[in-house]
Amino acid sequence: MTHDTSAPVGVFDSGIGGLSVLRHIQQTLPNESLLYVADSGFAPYGDKPAALILERSIAVTEFLLSQQIKALVIACNTATAAAIAHLRLRYPELIIIGMEPGLKPAALLSQTQTVGVLATRSTLHSDKYQRLSVQLSTETGVNFMPQACIGLVDQIEKADIDSEQIRILLQRYLTPLLDANADTLVLGCTHYPLVTHLIREFVAQHLAGSRPVQLVDTGHAVALQLQRLLIQRGLDRKTAVPTAFTACASGSVERLRQACTQWLNVGPSNISAALVA
Structure with missing residues (x-):
């Protein structure tokens, strides 16, 4: 696992819902680089078997790790319930934060x-x-x-x-x-x-x-927990630079672009949207 403070924080959901959590992270941790994955090719997770949700959670996490993330936020209640215990056992050195029901x-x-x-x-x-x-x-x-x-x-x-x-x-x-x-x-x-x-x-x-x-809405609490753990590990990014934001999708890239523009006030030129298998 990377110990580079400039490394991105990985955030994923079955689709665009996790953007509601990412908004809180942007507000709480404005210096952090963020890499968002919408697993929209398999959305919604809510009506899928737990085994498939776990399989997709591992696949997305492996992709994010290949991008050298320093922490992982599972911005999906369904994926948290189905996969977080397994992911924490599988990647014990990685900061992994999930959603609580509130x-x-x-x-x-x-x-x-x-x-x-x-x-x-x-x-x-x-x-x-x-x-x-x-x-x-x-x-x-x-x-x-x-x-x-x-x-x-x-x-x-x-x-x-x-x-x-x-x-x-x-x-x-x-x-x-x-x-x-x-x-x-x-x-x-x-x-x-x-x-x-x-x-x-x-x-x-x-x-x-x-x-x-x-x-x-527990999105703010998740952002505060992420902040606490990054500081605890000495991984928080202290340089006051504009947040770098990258978004990827396993489904419609254009829909993700529209959602980011709508809810994050991030124009398409600020999004490098690539397909994730």
């Missing part, structure tokens, strides 16, 4: 003791999520209501985040949670923060201001 901060925020958890089926069925939800529910008395958002990632991947299809899906998945008195919603997939504005819009309409609802 149940603990949500439990602390909730006043109604009811928390809605929006996530993929794979994440909700994972041993990691099951253990954590049961443990925290026992400790805090909070009722965690899992809601698998089938089809939502597919629609967000199309990069039209104001589409009627997304609004219909959000109505379908948010209504039972809000009607059950949930006052806190966990965004348990990195794609979901990209449509936060639509979630807030629907919540405001459905509840007509009767009670506040808080959203939990």
Whole structure:
């Protein structure tokens, strides 16, 4: 593993969802070079078998290691649940950070003791999520209501985040949670923060201001953890230079370019998008 402070931080997701985490990393660590991989040729991960998600996670990690990364961020809740334990055993010297479901901060925020958890089926069925939800529910008395958002990632991947299809899906998945008195919603997939504005819009309409609802996005916490571990290892980049950003995809490169322009304010000229097998 490289010990070069100027080496990039590798970040990957099944598609464009991880850009929501990468935004936090850019803001928290403006000096770092970032290499993003969208494994869009195999997206979404949420409806794939765990064995395939692990296989793809290893393949993408091997590619990123060939680019001499100094740390790895798995910016995907589904891939974290399926692969992070294996990756940490396989690459013990590499800093590897994954996504947490955000149940603990949500439990602390909730006043109604009811928390809605929006996530993929794979994440909700994972041993990691099951253990954590049961443990925290026992400790805090909070009722965690899992809601698998089938089809939502597919629609967000199309990069039209104001589409009627997304609004219909959000109505379908948010209504039972809000009607059950949930006052806190966990965004348990990195794609979901990209449509936060639509979630807030629907919540405001459905509840007509009767009670506040808080959203939990753990992207900032991931960026802070990355910062802490880079400093701890002496790998943080201290020179104040513009962030170098490279994006690669195993699927549509043009769609990734559009997404980076839309959510990172990075023009196509700043993106070197190459196919990743």
